[in-house]
Amino acid sequence: MSASPYKQLEQEFRRLHAFRGALALLRWDAAVMMPRGSADVRGEQLAALETECHALLTTPRISRLLDRAQANSQGLADWQIANLREMRRQRDRAIATPVSLITRLAKATARAEVHWMEARQQGRFEPFVPYLEEVVNLVRDKAALLGQALNLAPYDALVDEFSPGITTADIDAVFKALSRRLPSLIREAIALQEAHPVLPITGRFPVSKQKAMVVEIMKAIGFPFDRGRLDESEHPFTEGVPGDIRVTTRFDPNDLFPGLLGALHETGHAMYDLGLPQDWHDQPVGRDRGMSLEESQSLMMEMLVGRSRAFVRYLRPLLERHFGVSGPEWEVENIYAHLVRVRRGPIRVDADELTYPVHIMLRYELEKQLLNGELTVRDLAEAWNEGMERRLGVRPANDTEGCLQDIHWAVGSFGYFPSYALGAVIAAQLYESLRDDVPDLEQQIARGDFSGLLGWLREHVHGMGAKVTVHELIQNATGRPLSAAAFLRYIENKYLVDYAARSAAA
């Protein structure tokens, strides 16, 4: 007797998972180990494997098996039914985007990425315009095809690729709430911080010592170094699969915090991936629930945990042991004040918790306009600068500080940006419930015990894989639908109420 259609599908997706794991390793290597001159060779390997993945999903055999498994689904368990749904989702998206379009987009983005880097170095957007135009046109085609096939608005079809189940309506509701409160909150927080100066923290922090301390912290959090690595790269990232997960960060010998916070951010991603349901590790339902939830996990670790007094209490003796630091600037309150400093600046990746969503809202506004034709690529730089001034009161000094700062559009990632701000919002909502359920959470963290944190996340977030939608997951975990309310409560308390009370006490 041959295997059931459902079991045959599991077998096919197991192969797909192995190919994707190979792709992940090829990408990690390209960013961390590969010699500079080998990009062309690696490009051929990545393209061949990506085409193979696409081909695997679009064979008539897969569609036949999906139909037959669907018709015989009455005997399947709920995880299996969810797995079937996720398989269908991957098949639908692959079929909607012909391989010819994928190839053209791959070539256009490869070209655009090179010219984006050149334009950045020159600080001039203009030479990059034709390459970005080509990408925008192809992404518009892709969005139209996907939207038609999935019965979504074109932009929603792009968002859905990164954050399944999230729509423009969800984003608009969250961003509207943020827009209403953030401008005044930023103003008040900055005024409060200016009234209470922070002692500067300076020194030389050798990279090898920074790395040793970060490894110790990652071990405390539970990162398994026998099935994962920490390396350095130009931009921090997490790659790989559970079982071989690879995190990078970037150390600055003149500043302790970027390397540590980058590693915490990526460790948040890694712990999510490591907590995914092991029984389903090679199946679609065993994957993460999209980039909004991924970013909620990385931002929770970096912002809500990493920039908390409890964490600084844990960190303080580590700093003393690894770097021999002492003095008033190394007191807990001063380090904490340093970590929660709010500043209006032009660069997204340098932004604090309060101004960060503003950077995202601008990109969201502009990328929708680029795709629906309201804004031409040629006018993007000026629209960006105007938007930054209007939203944050900052005008970029040049295009490298302006619309050239992010790689996303050059590589065709439209619809990705909202997941950063949604991630921050989801993180705050989850953390509010987490603190209710684990009353001594802060005491645990202060002594370097992350078991309460991770235990709750495993149960309510990581272990769910892709079984439920992101909305269901949030509802189940917090008892409420997705909203910006918890985030606003969190920042209001952290940056105004608590800050004012502590500063008055000091």
Added chain:
Amino acid sequence: MSASPYKQLEQEFRRLHAFRGALALLRWDAAVMMPRGSADVRGEQLAALETECHALLTTPRISRLLDRAQANSQGLADWQIANLREMRRQRDRAIATPVSLITRLAKATARAEVHWMEARQQGRFEPFVPYLEEVVNLVRDKAALLGQALNLAPYDALVDEFSPGITTADIDAVFKALSRRLPSLIREAIALQEAHPVLPITGRFPVSKQKAMVVEIMKAIGFPFDRGRLDESEHPFTEGVPGDIRVTTRFDPNDLFPGLLGALHETGHAMYDLGLPQDWHDQPVGRDRGMSLEESQSLMMEMLVGRSRAFVRYLRPLLERHFGVSGPEWEVENIYAHLVRVRRGPIRVDADELTYPVHIMLRYELEKQLLNGELTVRDLAEAWNEGMERRLGVRPANDTEGCLQDIHWAVGSFGYFPSYALGAVIAAQLYESLRDDVPDLEQQIARGDFSGLLGWLREHVHGMGAKVTVHELIQNATGRPLSAAAFLRYIENKYLVDYAARSAAA
């Protein structure tokens, strides 16, 4: 108009090349970077990609295209015709080995490798017996199937996988000539060396300094560090594809020479791969001409170049600059005498140029007997020890020093060993002609100029790819068929004539 059958085949093999490049990177990473606990995950990725390569070669489409291209081959250039022949060769071998056998062999060797490592640690062959038996049985099946399909004797069909075009008859002729002269030559060389003691070379040689010197030497040879890397691993190896080639070695802080010689050996492999015809880099005819020729290139660099007076003259000032060494033990003649020391020992990878072929001849004898049933796996350890005593006068102290020392049989690589000894023989034959054609070769090497060496090899060996057979290549390059004569002249002169003359002069 659609592409010609030949052009369509090129396209298919281009994909295959990309998959194999990905496989090479996955293997390199497994040996150099991968966390220990991730072997199972990597195993799934390797198996999926290998199965895909096998599937690609065995589709009816490939066979149809091969037939049609063959029928229309009158318009093809000679490189294209040779490419067709190599495509057919790969297809024939893949079709002869069903995927079920490959899968069983992959699982059996994965098991055997684990138990081989355990058995080595214990120094006991006996617990490893059932696992090796399973491998031998499956390899015997594979050899029978391949032999039938390719019209070769079963063992020859295995040899042909690693060294296309080499048969037992070729190996026997070479080994017979070696057996006739080597035993007395080893005796005489050892007696001569015992009469002229070498000053011991000791010291501490920090790995970072060793690596810096090795990098300098590799650069002088022409290794392109913008398209390649040097790393460290348990056993030295070369992986990757031209365009991204990765060499490893293993440094010993108490001994300068193993790290250097390992790197020279692997650089020999790498320079071969880098010199392959660029226009055919992603086609079967653009690949190397098998492991005998590969080993000829690595051994030429390690033994004929690396253990020559000319090279030591180049090395001497580098040693002084990198390590500040001085004194009589660091004189050219003493370093040279150190590098050409002959010793009877039980371990193949520690063997010198003279005793090395003896180690190989024993393995060749035993692996043929294992496959044809003359020798049972259970009796292997004793047959090994008896053979070592008979051939080299050395009895291993335990099985780890005996038949457990090599990984080859555990992983199913039967028919591989002869390529090491053939490589040494081919290297000497090529080098004899090379020295005739480049009269100032030694002066060049002594000043760190490897252009004469590499230029000749590019023209006569590397640049030929897989266009001609290994026999044709040797005939074309040296004007003579493959034979042991040049090797015997080389070692006779180096270890007896020259050594005696220099020692007398000193």
